[in-house]
Amino acid sequence: MAIYGTALLALCTLLGVALGEALGLLLHVKANVGGVGIAMMMLMAARQWLASRGHLSAGIKLGVEFWAMMYIPIVVAMAAQQNVLAALKGGPMVLVAGVLTVALCFTLVAVLGRAMGAKDAGHD
């Protein structure tokens, strides 16, 4: 049943968000601390647990994967309701931050790829 998958996703999300809120209180941060990340880890653990017991049915998968596939459209809807007008005042900052980040990461891909490639060459 697809609803089991969606309900599992909901349970993980709710628990994650609740734990994130609790962690925020504990750390005296007026914020949800990593609720989404905690929920993701719980969902991964739940998936493994279900798979190891042979309970990971097609219906459960469908109930979760539908929402995973809706993630890009939801992000598009999220982008459509941002205060872009106000953001455009900081135009150059976006450009500088974006270009600098990507340039630096491309360089690191080359460095990391070569360093690790040489080190692991003997193993495979």
Place this chain on the structure above:
Amino acid sequence: MTEALAIAQKIFVDQRLVLGFATIGALMWLCAFVSRRLTAGRIHASAIAIVAALALAWWGGVITGGKKGLADVPAFAGLALLGGAMLRDFAIVATAFEVDVAEARKAGLLGVIALALGTVVPFVVGVGVAWSFGYRDAVSLTTLGAGAVTYIVGPVTGAALGASSPVIALSIATGVLKAVLVMTVTPFVAKLIGLDNPRSAMAFGGLMGTVSGVAGGLAATDEKLVPYGALTATFHTGIGCLLCPSLFFLVLRAVL
């Protein structure tokens, strides 16, 4: 005429979420067409859709003077729910389902190092640039740094910390620009950075993070490399969402 208007108004209000699905669907269909026809598939349809949505949000702000972009236009009010924090977090959590933990372990040390660097380096760059542009409060700096990680981590962090909407929009814009740059530049620099094998593709996915950027960039470079890059990239947003509003925020606040 007045009857037609009354029906339209009723639909705008009572069916706003359904109308939101239809609106976003139409937008994405249009963007897929633009992606295929005008960019030969080089720029991912999702990247075009996000840029188009940001442009529409700008237009919504101009004509309504509101703060919620296109969602302030009555006909598109449903976008506020569809793209709101509740469904957004729900869908992001769902993407974790695609990650196979056993497969992920094979990415091993290289993937972990790439992920760590790919979270810390963009965050530091984002915070540094925001600082140089005059931002001084920990919440805004963290949100803008998180935006340089991915366009999801930015708004998730901003929402968690209570950042202002303009700052969140800037963090999304930074992340979107990053995704667009990764998609378009990757095929041209692939040879230069040695991006021609699964191992470097995993490093690439972990460092770049942005899933649409990585998938788009690798697809335009060598389709066989896509799953390797996506494998590490799928962890990226989760790690960013976990670390940026917590550890990074606390460290930054302590430093300030």
